Amino acid sequence: MTDIAIVAYAARQQAEVEENELEMIAPLIEQVRSETGLGPDDIDFTCSGSSDFLAGAAFSFVLTLDATRPVPPIVESHVEMDGAWALYEAWVKLQIGEAKTALVYGYGKSSPGSLRDVLATQLDPYTVAPLWPDAFGIAGLQARLMLDAGDVTERDLAEVAARSLADAADNPNAVRAGAHSIDELLAEPYLHDPLRAHDCPARADGGAAVILAADDVARRVCERPAWIRAIDHRMDVHHFGVRDPRRARSAELAAQAVGVTSDKVDVAELDAPFSHQEPLLVRALGLDAANTRINPSGGSLTGHVMMAAGLVRLGEAATRVHRGDADRAVAHATSGPWLQQNLVAVLEGD
C-alpha cells in the first residue's frame, strides 16, 4: 500500500450561510491550497461529495465545480455521498500510484428546507417514504429500543450531550456549545420522546476541504502528516424489519477491517448525529472509552453539516495528529437511517 496522508483541512459550520454553495466552499479550497502551497496545477485528482436534494437542483455539483478554478480542465469525480466517501475514492485513486495529490471537498446547505423531512425521501419510496417519517422520529425509535433493552439510560445520553457541548466551546465552528449540568439537560422537554433537542444533531450549513498527498509530497507540504494507515467502509441492509437497530453491523465490519483495536486510540472523532448513537458506535468500533478521547471537537451534536459531517470528522481527527495531540486517531462517517452505512479510518503520526 502507498502511504497517503491528510496534509491540510479547512471547514466551516454555521447555522445559516447566506452565500450560495460555490461561494461557501471556494474559500475553504483556497485555504487548504495556501496551507500546502499546492495550487490548481499541483493537484492530480479532485473529488467532492454533495446532494442535489439539499441544493434543490439537479446537477448542483456542476456549478460548484467552478470553486476549484478548473481551467484548464481537471481530473475529477463526484459522489452523491458525504465527502468522507469522496476522500475514500481519492485515496483509492492515489493507491494506483499515478496521482500524488488530491483535493477533496464536501458541502451541504440544508437551511433553505426542512432537513428532517428531506431525509424521508431516503426511505423506501413505495411503502415508507409516502408516510413522510421524520428523521428525528426514526432515530428516536432506535433510542427507545436501546433504552428499553438497557443499553443506555437517559442520563447516559445527557452525559454525552453535556460533554460534547462543553468541548464545543473550544471549537469556533460549533453552532451549539456551553457548560450544562446533567440534571439541567434532563430537565429539558422531549423533542422526540426519548430525544431532547440536545440529543439531536445541530443542523448547520457549510462544508470541508481536505488535501491528500502521497509519500514524499506529504512530508514536503506538511510538518506532521496524518497518515491514513487503513480506511474501510461498509453498507448494512436498509429495511427496518431486517435490521437490529441496537447494533451497527457495518460499523463493526469496517472497524475490524482497519484494525481499530490493534493499538491504543488517542482520539476518536465519530459521526454520531444523535447522542444515543455515540455509545452504540463506541461499542461497534471496539473503542475503550476510558482511554480514548471521544469527539474533542464537540461532534455532530454541536455542528452537523449534511454531506460533510463525516469529512469534518476525518479533518478534525487529522488536525489532532498534525498538532501532535494524538499519535493514533480514529475517524468515522455515517450515512442513512440508524447508521446504515459507515466508514472508519485509522490516522497516525510519524
Place this chain on the structure above:
Amino acid sequence: MAKQRCAVIGVGQTKYQSTRGDVSMAGLVREAALRALADAGLEWSDIDAVVIGKAPDFFEGVMTPEIILAEALGAAGKPVLRVHTAGSVGGSTAIVASSLIESGVHRRVLALGFEKQSESNAMWALSLPQAFQTSINAGAGGYFSPIIRRYMAMSGAPELVGCVVAFKDRQHALKNPYAHLHQPELTFEEVVESPMLWDPIRYSETCPSSDGACAIVLADERAAADALNPVAWVDATAMRSEANNFGGRNMVNPAASSLCAQDLYAKAGITNPREEIDVAEIYVPFSWYEPMWLESLGFAERGQGWRLVEDGVTRLGGDLPVNPSGGVLSSNPIGASGMVRFAEAALQVRGMAGEHQVVGARRALGHAYGGGAQYFAMWIVSAGD
C-alpha cells in the same frame, strides 16, 4: 503495489423501455446485476464491493437511492460507493470500479448504472432553477441546439447529416434486443419530416426517455483467469471536467473532451485512433453529436467529422462503426447510458455483441459525457493477447 490489470468479465443489461412498471427500482437493478453475474460465472458472495451510479436523484424522487437498494445489490456488509458525475456518470462509475481493481483494493467489483425515469419527470428535474443561471426551461435539447448550430456554421456540414446519424442508429437498434426503440418501418424520409423540436434537432434526432439498468463485473488478472466467458481488458481510462462559467470555453469542442481523449490514447499507446480502434460506442443523445465527437476524439480532422457520417464509415459494415448497439439515440436510461457505452465496447471485443457484432473487433472505445458538455469519461478495452 504496482498498478493491477483490470478486466471486464461480465455484462448485464435490462431491456430498455419507457416504463418498466413490472418491477420496482430494486427489481430493475437486480435484473441487470444477476445477468452480469451469470455472464461472469459468479455468485453474489464473490463480489467484494459495489459501485453504483445514476443521474440526478430527482429523476426518481429518491435521495441517495443506493441506501434503499442495498439488499437488491447484495451489498449487505460490503463497501458501496455512489457516483454522480452528470450524464457521464455511467462511464465514471465503471472507471471508479476499475480503480478499485487497479489499486489492488479489491479483486471483483460490481459496477451498476440505472435510471427509472418513469417514476418522476426528467424534464421537470432538469428545469429546476440553478444558482447564477437563467432557467431556459427547455431541457437538454434547448441547451445543446445552439451549440449544434454553431458546429454546422463552422463546418459547413450539409443540413441532413443529423438525420443520417439518427437513421443509422435506429437501424442498428434493430439488431440489439435490449434497445428501447425498435422501428423497423422507419424510413429516412420520416426522420427528415419528423417535427422540429429545438431547431436544428428534429424529434427523430433525439434520444428517448428510458427505464433501464446496466451492470459490469470487473476483475483483477487472477480472477479474470477463472472467468466463464472471454474477457475484455481495460487498457486505459480517463476522466476530465471543465468549468461551467468560463468565457473561454469552446462549447463545440470542449477542452475537457480533447484533453481526455489525448490522455486516454497516451495511456493506451494509441497514436492513430482511426486506424487502431475498431469500433466506438460514443455518447450521442442528439444526432449531431456524432460528427462533433468524431472530431474531438481524433477520428476526423476539425470540421470533417460529418464526412465520415456521409460516407457511411460509421455504419455497421463501415471501417469505424459507431454505436452498433443503436446508441443513446435508441435507448437512454440516463444514469446507465454511459455504462451501456462502456459495456457495449467490452461486448464487442469479447465477441459477444450478437447481431450487432463488429467482426474481428479487437479494440474498442467507450465514451460518455455530461453536464453542459463539461464532464467526460472514456475507456479503451481490448481483446488482449
